[in-house]
Amino acid sequence: MTKQITTLLAEDLSAVGNISMTEALPILTAFGQRPVPLPTVVLSAQTEGLGLPAKLQTAQWLEQTNQQWQGIDDLRFDQALIGYVGNVAALAALQQLLTTWQPTEVILDPVLGDHGTLYPGLDAKYVTALSSLLELGTVLTPNVTELELLSGVNLEVVDEQHLYQAIQTLNHKLSTPKQIIVTGVKRQDQMGSFWLVNGQLQSYFVKYLPRHFSGAGDAFAAILTGYLGRGLNLSVAVQQTMNTLQLAMNATLTSDYDSGLNLVDVLRLITNGENKE
Ligand code: PXL
Numbered sequence: 328m329t330k331q332i333t334t335l336l337a338e339d340l341s342a343v344g345n346i347s348m349t350e351a352l353p354i355l356t357a358f359g360q361r362p363v364p365l366p367t368v369v370l371s372a373q374t375e376g377l378g379l380p381a382k383l384q385t386a387q388w389l390e391q392t393n394q395q396w397q398g399i400d401d402l403r404f405d406q407a408l409i410g411y412v413g414n415v416a417a418l419a420a421l422q423q424l425l426t427t428w429q430p431t432e433v434i435l436d437p438v439l440g441d442h443g444t445l446y447p448g449l450d451a452k453y454v455t456a457l458s459s460l461l462e463l464g465t466v467l468t469p470n471v472t473e474l475e476l477l478s479g480v481n482l483e484v485v486d487e488q489h490l491y492q493a494i495q496t497l498n499h500k501l502s503t504p505k506q507i508i509v510t511g512v513k514r515q516d517q518m519g520s521f522w523l524v525n526g527q528l529q530s531y532f533v534k535y536l537p538r539h540f541s542g543a544g545d546a547f548a549a550i551l552t553g554y555l556g557r558g559l560n561l562s563v564a565v566q567q568t569m570n571t572l573q574l575a576m577n578a579t580l581t582s583d584y585d586s587g588l589n590l591v592d593v594l595r596l597i598t599n600g601e602n603k604e
Pocket residue numbers: 339341346347370372373374375411438446541542543544545
């Protein structure tokens with residue numbers, strides 16, 4: 328019998344937008360995983376550029392879920408993927424869930440903003456609450472804006488020295504060391520990620536595509552969760568994730584997607600990898 332990785336998946340379920348949980352569910356399933364979806368909020372549309380979405384808060388339901396699960400025999404989680412949460416009450420409920428279930432690996436994407444600004448509806452109180460949830464992550468995937476907000480290090484100049492300083496500062500703020508991968512670092516006609524291995528800064532770049540892809544960070548975290556679940560070491564997993572994400576971005580460029588990514592090629596690639604094992 329093959330062991331199927333069970334992954335607690337907590338992020339928004341947004342009807343229109345094709346991002347976040349609507350990306351992560353097929354991605355994790357294609358990796359052969361069993362995702363257990365916990366919507367942190369239900370939205371009629373993602374919050375960027377589509378007007379003010381209708382919201383269903385789920386914090387109370389998350390608390391009840393934590394209680395009910397305690398009566399399910401043999402329920403356990405190998406991994407967790409935590410993305411956009413969107414409200415402080417749901418962050419508190421998630422903190423409870425993670426503390427109760429203690430997944431072995433927690434990929435936490437601290438979704439706060441991009442291009443120097445917070446996403447609509449998020450504020451300083453939310454940033455503080457999310458900062459304390461970081462303690463429960465093992466792998467963190469901030470973009471440059473999120474790293475700046477969480478570390479307090481000014482990243483107006485995004486060079487290796489400042490990135491190194493921001494990663495180290497964030498790590499020192501936390502009580503246990505994390506693997507921090509900074510995404511979306513632009514350099515000439517390339518887009519890259521940075522992370523540390525034995526205290527040394529590593530990076531990997533792919534071709535920059537001149538378009539804003541909403542949901543790219545969400546897909547990055549989901550694909551990374553899949554590769555880490557397959558046992559790849561962090562550096563290889565990050566590089567494969569970026570190559571795979573590039574495939575989705577290329578497909579999206581030639582599709583009529585104005586939000587989210589076209590994942591068809593990516594799902595095929597991931598599923599084939601699963602078959603070959
Ligand atoms: O892609 C980040 C993200 C996730 N979830 C929701 C969002 C956004 C970005 O705007 O609105 C609901």
